[in-house]
Structure formats: structure tokens, C-alpha cells
């Protein structure tokens with residue numbers, strides 16, 4: 001189906017885009033990679049009267065490492081992150097970028113657009129919630145910084161004002177002795193995961209000093225599994241601890257049954273993904289380069 005007709009506006013800066021949104025009113029939306037918005041417009045689930053295109057804003061796509069943090073311009077494409085040096089230095093970020101859909105989607109879709117869309121099955125929020133992540137946001141009233149755990153409030157809902165844009169995603173680099181992994185289970189490459197698990201661990205010998213675990217696709221928003229984290233923190237990482245973690249993950253998951261499986265199936269699936277991700281995260285925390293890819297049905 002074709003989208004309903006709309007007025008097209010090209011922004012030359014993020015500031016100009018925010019001003020245009022304020023002037024054009026509630027029926028205006030920004031266009032980033034278009035990989036969520038355009039399909040929704042074609043289905044006529046989204047019918048904006050005005051589209052403000054960010055794709056001609058120069059300097060809005062970048063990856064910079066400075067002062068112990070990685071900074072991603074909102075317009076940075078998944079494929080740019082996939083191909084960056086983060087593959088070795090921050091592998092959980094590569095696990096995420098490289099596993100999103102297919103090459104066409106990764107070449108267009110952006111990190112800022114993904115977080116702003118807040119799709120419950122989207123990969124970026126699940127991964128970045130295990131990290132110390134902040135979003136720099138811009139509106140005609142100025143800039144503000146929002147922690148990611150305060151940004152998404154419900155499925156497809158964020159705290160962004162109508163005329164406010166994500167301009168930068170800032171992720172603190174993990175400390176020494178910390179490793180992370182992200183694994184998703186998918187029916188095929190160009191679909192969203194059935195469930196996914198992101199794990200970041202700090203280890204000393206066999207002891208887990210710190211843990212962050214987020215579950216994707218098993219709730220209306222990514223689920224931070226705090227009981228599972230507590231089952232790991234301060235404990236020896238052995239089969240008894242892993243069993244306790246999996247039990248806590250099973251309890252934390254709150255999935256909806258759908259064509260991809262029953263709620264019980266998804267709970268078991270996400271617990272198994274967490275177990276595998278812990279194994280990879282531990283090896284990475286110990287300094288090993290471990291390559292992972294998503295699991296396909």
C-alpha cells in the first residue's frame with residue numbers, strides 16, 4: 001500500500017529539525033533511516049502530515065571514543081557500528097549491530113531512530129540498558145541528557161517531547177575485567193528476535209563482582225532482571241549459581257504468547273539465552289576474543 005500523502009521537509013541541522021517540528025505541530029515526524037516509520041506509513045498505521053528528513057544533516061553520524069565513553073551520533077547506521085573497531089574493544093555493541101535484520105536494514109537504520117522507536121523487540125535498548133547509557137536530546141528549548149533507563153516508558157513510548165530529538169547516544173566504556181555478550185533467537189535474519197538476552201559481567205577469578213542482565217522481547221519494554229543479577233553478584237560462577245540465575249530470569253520474563261511461541265516457551269528460551277550469554281561474557285571478561293552470532297530457528 002502507498003502511504004497517505006505528506007509534506008516533505010529537509011533539515012540542514014538538528015536544531016533546524018527541532019524548530020520545524022515545533023512549528024509544524026503534532027502531525028510532524030522526523031525521518032531517520034525510515035526502517036520503522038516508512039513500513040508503518042505504508043500500512044497506514046502512521047499518517048504524519050509532515051516529514052522532517054534528518055538524512056541531509058551533516059555531522060550527525062559518528063562514533064567517537066573519548067574520556068572513557070563512546071559517543072554515537074543519532075544518525076549513525078547499524079552497519080557503521082558493525083564495521084567499526086568496537087568489534088574488538090566493545091564486542092557486545094558489535095553483537096547487537098551485526099545481528100539486526102539484514103544488510104539492507106542495517107545500512108539504513110540508525111541507533112537514534114531505534115531508541116526513539118522503543119519497539120519492545122528492538123535490539124539496541126536491550127543491549128544498552130546493561131551499559132551506563134545516556135541520551136543527549138535537543139529541542140527548541142535547549143538540550144537535556146536523559147539516562148536510558150528513564151527514557152523508554154512503555155511499548156513505542158519515550159519521554160521525548162513532540163519537538164525533541166535524540167542527537168547523541170553516550171555509552172560509558174566498561175571497566176577492566178568486565179565482559180559482555182548479546183544473543184538473540186530469531187526465525188530468520190530479516191525479522192525481530194523471538195527473545196534476546198544481554199549480559200555484562202565484571203569477574204575476578206571465578207567470582208562475579210558485578211552483573212547487568214536485560215531481557216528483550218519478553219515484556220512491553222526491555223526487562224532488567226535484577227533478581228538474576230543479585231543471584232550472580234558476589235557468587236562463584238558455577239552450575240549452581242547459573243541455575244539460580246535461570247530461575248530468576250524465568251520469573252522476571254513477562255512475555256506475550258504469539259505466533260513465535262507460547263509465554264512458557266519464551267520464558268524457557270530467554271533463560272537459555274542468558275545462560276549462553278553468561279558463558280561468553282565470562283570469557284570476554286577474561287580477555288578472550290569470542291565471536292558470537294544470533295541463533296536461528
Ligand SMILES: Cc1cc2nc3c(=O)[nH]c(=O)nc-3n(C[C@H](O)[C@H](O)[C@H](O)COP(=O)(O)OP(=O)(O)OC[C@H]3O[C@@H](n4cnc5c(N)ncnc54)[C@H](O)[C@@H]3O)c2cc1C
Nearest residue numbers: 032033034035036037101109110112113114116122123166
Ligand atoms: C524488515 C525489518 C527487520 C527489522 N529487524 C530488526 C531487528 O531484528 N532488530 C531491531 O532492533 N530492529 C529491526 N528493524 C528496525 C530497524 O532497526 C530500524 O532501524 C529502527 O527500528 C528505526 O530506526 P530508523 O533510523 O530506521 O528510524 P525511522 O524509521 O526513521 O524512525 C523511527 C521513529 O523514530 C523517530 N526518530 C527517528 N530518529 C529520531 C531521532 N534522532 N530523534 C527522535 N526521534 C527519532 C521517527 O520519527 C519515528 O517515529 C527492522 C526493520 C525492518 C524493516
